[in-house]
Amino acid sequence: MLERFKVPEKDRVYVREEEVRPATEDIFRAMGLSDENAVLSADVLMTNDLRGVETHGVSNMLRSYVQRYRDGKMNPTPEIKIERETDTTAVLDGDGGLGLHVGPYAMNIAIEKAAEFGLGAVCVHNVGHMGGAGYHAMLALEHDMIGVSMTTSGSLSMLPTFGAEPRFGTNPIAYAAPADKMPPFVFDIGTTQIAGNKVRLIKRVGAEILPAWLASTDGSPIMEEGPLPDDYYMLPMGGTREQGSHKGYGFGAVIDILGSTLTGIGPGFIALTPGFHLMAYNIDAFTDSGKFKSDMDEFLQALADTPPAPGHERVVYAGLLEAEEVELRRSEGIPYHREVIDWFTTIESELGLDFSFIA
């Protein structure tokens, strides 16, 4: 993550994972989730927080989930239905449940199918926020599988290249591939130029936007560095056409097709309801998974050993910094903005809960 997104040191409160996790589980239970789904949903947020993906940890997301449950916009006890199924595929109606636990449910079906037939792909509609694509793709890792995860959005923010009206959400995509000794490859991105939740972080930490990160509401890319404007649209990955925004726009469309249109709910962004696409590749269906994982060790080590360009200390690969951050945060605690701790204090009192890290 770029330095500008980090919580400023003066505002940081370090809390240990073991304290935030049960509090987060308690909040989900108080919203009406089953114990199993509360534990699972908290695990998604805590995994993101430990990995340093604070865009999708408790800071940015938990509050909005609580709000949606309270507003009756999300179903705490969904009955997931299989609408169509083949040996390798399924389409699920998520019954309005939160993606944090509906996603793993769907991914596990994909993994079971891949275990039997080599590949598995499951689409979900009528489902709430996924809570970051990476977690769901990573579920494949312990099964010696490659996981893929993507989600469309219930709101439109991304302009197509040359467009003046948004057509997609930030439509994220993640791939996870296992290694043996090295931290796994976990690639998890939004197909907009910057992730949607990064904009919230920019607001919270008072950072500035860089050229070609966002567009004015007439569709023109904002080409000066400066403060976050009140009104803006997201640009596709690449920013401008000259810098390849048609590629980000195209990936956004791919995810709209695979995540939404393929579920049968209607044409992608026009149907305007989040849809998931989750996939698992059984590595042993292609090659020996033991050899694959030791090849991945060599592959990832060689990437990390790439000599750096002037002005840079090292080269990393997707998932490496996140694995290092887990080590660090397990020992030092997770740095939250003090304003997040204030929210926990308020919600603790509102819900009549008792959090160990709140005085």
Next chain:
Amino acid sequence: MLERFKVPEKDRVYVREEEVRPATEDIFRAMGLSDENAVLSADVLMTNDLRGVETHGVSNMLRSYVQRYRDGKMNPTPEIKIERETDTTAVLDGDGGLGLHVGPYAMNIAIEKAAEFGLGAVCVHNVGHMGGAGYHAMLALEHDMIGVSMTTSGSLSMLPTFGAEPRFGTNPIAYAAPADKMPPFVFDIGTTQIAGNKVRLIKRVGAEILPAWLASTDGSPIMEEGPLPDDYYMLPMGGTREQGSHKGYGFGAVIDILGSTLTGIGPGFIALTPGFHLMAYNIDAFTDSGKFKSDMDEFLQALADTPPAPGHERVVYAGLLEAEEVELRRSEGIPYHREVIDWFTTIESELGLDFSFIA
């Protein structure tokens, strides 16, 4: 395609597809390919030329294929072997054949598996150049399937973000999804900031490079517009870290993993031999394909109807301009650089062939 890549008007020679196609087939036959594979290989190049994808048409590629056959570096009569196979997957040894015909062979296996089981994915190693990823993904369309195609490279050009030594090729990826009445969605990109063959086009048409398109050989992005330097590396899609080059780098790694490492030949770029990953999704395994295609019509029409930003005439989607170009080039002919025609004249004489469009 950006204007700077087009053949300058003064250098254009228009030739009808019906004339170039048999000449191209003749050249492949003269290289020793079977009639079927010569026709198929020419179809890949002609489809690219008709669609305006001149980076992968006869201009850029045919000469180098001829050279590789003449140098004994490619096998004109490969015996493709299946190394591992499951219901939904296969890994093929391409026996050193050209990807233009080995790719469709592999894609058709993926399509057959998807027809029976819902999904199919086939990897190929020991294979020559794919000739553009789009063609192979598009083979799924007429089967009411979504096609995916990716290939790694036999040479290293792309720097990882912050790196000073190249680790990947241009590692392209394509997705094709059918519609009913609208031209299909065909998204086909390199994961470098600009496609490898675009650099050859820049040379041929004497264009300049834009900032953050390429890097100096020490790994620093070249941030000024100017002429193509003699030595350079490719930057990942995004260009600089601030503009998201870690996303292009990550996609490059995904394609190295799925296209090479997953075939069992060794760790991606370290094994340094091109590998393909071809996949088909049977739409009916997810939802009714008739509804899907009419939903796609609505989806694609809505993208094309997006109001444009100031300074732009229209919004397009991946595959639309290419479909329009096919109409235009079928009626007007394909605009080749006169230097390409000179090459056809030379090769006609060298191989003792007789091309209708050469005086």
